[in-house]
Amino acid sequence: MLEMKNVQTFYGNIQALKGISLRIAEGEIVTLIGANGAGKTTTLMSVCGIVPPRAGEIFFEGRPIHHMAANKIVSLGICQVPEGRRIFPYLTVLENLDMGAFLRNDKAEIKRDLDYVFSLFPILAERRNQAGGTLSGGEQQMLAISRALMARPRLLLLDEPSLGLAPLVVKQIFEIIRKVNSEQKTTIFLVEQNANLALKVAHRGYVMENGQITMTDTAASLMANEQVRKAYLGI
């Protein structure tokens, strides 16, 4: 579904991605784990076109998207939940969700999706008229995920959904991620620092270090891998 070939991305003169190649098949949950500053977020930003790559190729369902504008990429069916949630603080929950469906015109379907995300996160339904900024961290993360789901993406990019949340909330969110994947058949590309959790949810995983992919395997064998256990799982 998504294929990155030798993608190199720069911030000014600093090279953040030194040739990333990876492949995500339809219906999968693939996770990208790595330490701080390894380039995980940059990888997502490159896919989205918010920080376009300087070299290399990205294909989505066979179409090259590395030269496309960010809004075009979203319209193809890729939606990102950005790091740090980035909800719109002064818009209400409902308006935030509405922004997610910005590119869609099918009112009835939007309504259906709204009901769906409210069934995933009932708390959001209760708070639908509250300003996004007044929600708790966990609720904001739920809102950010719901907002992305409102775009009805075929590929959902999740950037550190566990960031700064209580363990119980994190667990709940990861359950939802699994649920979305199995119910909606949404392919999920999950970037996480919390390697333990991410590998439990994912089918396959990539390990990233200093802008390069150093390892790839099924999630189970990565979990079992001695190096990974030492470096990322703290065991």
Next chain:
Amino acid sequence: MFNVKELKKSILVSLWFMFLTFPIMVIKVNTIYGKVEWRWYRMALVGVGSFFLSFVWRALLRRKEMGLKKAEEGQEVKVPLTRKLISDKRFNRPALVVVCLFALLFPLVFSLYQVNIMTTALIYVVVGLGLNIVVGLAGLLDLGYVAFYAVGAYSYALLNYHFGLGFWTVLPIGAGLAMLFGILLGFPVLRLRGDYLAIVTLGFGEIIRIILENWNEFSFGPSGIANIPRPGFFGIQMNLHQVHIYIYYLMIGMTVFTIFVVRRLQDSRIGRAWMALREDEVACQAMGIDKTKTKLSAFALGATWAGMGGVVFAAKTTFINPASFTIWESIIILCIVVLGGMGSIVGVICGALVLILLPEYLRAFSEYRMLMFGAALIIMMVFRPGGIISDVRKVYHFEGLKEESKDL
């Protein structure tokens, strides 16, 4: 209330003010006799005055904090009268009718002078609502807004001078030209935000003014363009009195049109995109909003209203020169938006009326205008940071969802 600590603070403030104002308030050099006059009584006045003011100031601050605390604890907070007037249906219909009647009957009741300054205020309402799109909705701080106003005014003056085009022909052309300039300015500043954007737009405003001032062959320089015809009405001859009243009604019409369009825009898809862009650019891009198009459309649409305002301004005053389009004008329009309440239509209208009408009626104090302006801004920002009438977000109710959420 009267504890020692508060008194001490106020005394310190008054001492500090006495010290600060000492050189200008107390010492006066009499150059004729070559001696220095010491006006100590003034120092005493400053001391007493600042003591009293600081005391009141802090008492008001305390009251405000108490109000906030009350709101946090969930106690009932008194709904301000203005808010009630706007949001409560029982009040807002009659209020609207009264305002409309007042606006329509205004020229019949008041003198030509009053009608004239009201027309000026209405021009500022339209221009302010235009800037409200850029600053209030899209969150792009534009300090060179008057440039678009100048584009509108000069396009009428020049097109009329060279080609003899009439007011109604130029109105859309002026708006279009201003829109074009809005896009021209928009392109280079797409990547800028906040302070940097403010500086560049400020520069842009000055560039336009300096061009108009120095390119004599094009714009007749500082001497300006005179004898611009007033707007016509199907070729009917009108005397001066009638023309002014006609322009007044024209402005009323234009204001209503502007309010209508801005309201529609606010609730539209693009309005929502502006508000989202104001809050988070990265999230906007992740949602598939075209950042370039959204920003440019805000600049372009904002500039359009300034252009239309400019055309009417030129037609009303019949004389324009670059001195009418200084940075000060931009700042007044920005103040209208900020003081009135960013993003709120009623707020911007109130802001324009207050900021344009008050100086007219307080001509006697015109020397202190800047002082009062500054004081008003500070007081507003401390006590009503949202503006005179802040933006009330609409609350939507979805009946269909209610039952479902209950059993979840």
